[in-house]
Amino acid sequence: HETQTTCWDHPKMTDLFQSLADLNNVRFSAYRTAIKIRRLQKALCLDLVDLNTTSEVFKQHKMSQNDQLIGVQDVISCLTTIYSGLEEKHKDMVNVPLCVDMCLNWLLNVYDSGRTGKIRVQSLKIGLMSLSKGLLEEKYRYLFKEVAGPTEMCDQRQLGLLLHDAIQIPRQLGEVAAFGGSNIEPSVRSCFQQNHNKPEITVKQFIDWMRLEPQSMVWLPVLHRVAAAETAKHQAKCNICKECPIVGFRYRSLKHFNYDVCQSCFFSGRTAKGHKLHYPMVEYCIPVST
Structure with missing residues (x-):
């Protein structure tokens, strides 16, 4: 060689x-x-x-x-x-x-x-x-x-x-x-x-x-x-695939109240009825304490 x-x-x-x-x-x-x-x-x-x-x-x-x-x-x-x-x-x-x-x-x-x-x-x-x-x-x-x-x-x-x-x-x-x-x-x-x-x-x-x-x-x-975010568990349910709790990144809609998406659905662009991809979302990489 x-x-x-x-x-x-x-x-x-x-x-x-x-x-x-x-x-x-x-x-x-x-x-x-x-x-x-x-x-x-x-x-x-x-x-x-x-x-x-x-x-x-x-x-x-x-x-x-x-x-x-x-x-x-x-x-x-x-x-x-x-x-x-x-x-x-x-x-x-x-x-x-x-x-x-x-x-x-x-x-x-x-x-x-x-x-x-x-x-x-x-x-x-x-x-x-x-x-x-x-x-x-x-x-x-x-x-x-x-x-x-x-x-x-x-x-x-x-x-x-x-x-x-x-x-x-x-x-x-x-x-x-x-x-x-x-x-x-x-x-x-x-x-x-x-x-x-x-x-x-x-x-x-x-x-x-x-x-x-x-x-x-x-x-x-x-x-x-x-x-x-890898080990983060969020006490929320994904509105698309229904995963609960959400593990990893959690995305929350700023347009719809109480609308959460897991990272898998968010990254791959999956949507649920009435929610468009261009709607603003906020990202959480660690759980939010109440």
């Missing part, structure tokens, strides 16, 4: 990607993408990996040169450290060799589709951190820190590199069009315009901008909402 660029997928990775096709009926691209990424995140056990752990492993493996290209063996070594530590906490859930194989496979698909056998250090960091476990704003802080210079400020080029690496995640799932395509320039411009076109931005300015859910990155906050 030294000279060839054969694209090889682990059989379980092939199965996973085939299963993601079931989600293509979700009408809204940000949700469709986030639900696919959530399924991928859980299959790779990255939903169990703390952001802090990921960051510490990068330091342990001396991955400080973001522009450096690293080979497959170095990636495997880093992933083995992450998953071995995870196995100690979650013995019954983590199969280290399988997780390493699957995660390596995914990283190569996202950042080395030409199969050169090399990945930029920064791409590895952005990919793993985007799918690690942590609070959303903490994740923004970590991502910013990885691309910012020693002054803890970030210029347009550095922000562009961060957004470029992040958007490869939905791109690999065939979902890039909804997020402005592979061109991240408009997003970079909007961030710096919001900050009076100063040459550099601070972490606070970056987080404030990310709170606006810019087009190229909206899938990331939606991924966090999807994860939060």
Whole structure:
């Protein structure tokens, strides 16, 4: 394989990607993408990996040169450290060799589709951190820190590199069009315009901008909402399929009193008599206490 660029997928990775096709009926691209990424995140056990752990492993493996290209063996070594530590906490859930194989496979698909056998250090960091476990704003802080210079400020080029690496995640799932395509320039411009076109931005300015859910990155906050909604049980009945209680996202009509829809019916566009798809709805990802 030294000279060839054969694209090889682990059989379980092939199965996973085939299963993601079931989600293509979700009408809204940000949700469709986030639900696919959530399924991928859980299959790779990255939903169990703390952001802090990921960051510490990068330091342990001396991955400080973001522009450096690293080979497959170095990636495997880093992933083995992450998953071995995870196995100690979650013995019954983590199969280290399988997780390493699957995660390596995914990283190569996202950042080395030409199969050169090399990945930029920064791409590895952005990919793993985007799918690690942590609070959303903490994740923004970590991502910013990885691309910012020693002054803890970030210029347009550095922000562009961060957004470029992040958007490869939905791109690999065939979902890039909804997020402005592979061109991240408009997003970079909007961030710096919001900050009076100063040459550099601070972490606070970056987080404030990310709170606006810019087009190229909206899938990331939606991924966090999807994860939060997974175990939510709402004491309400879906007016379409009659599911009760509603599990996951709950959508409540602003037009009709006491009209609730579960996420499955809402995402697939099912309706009940007298309720149109264009009617405004409010989303709940956690149960509302009375």
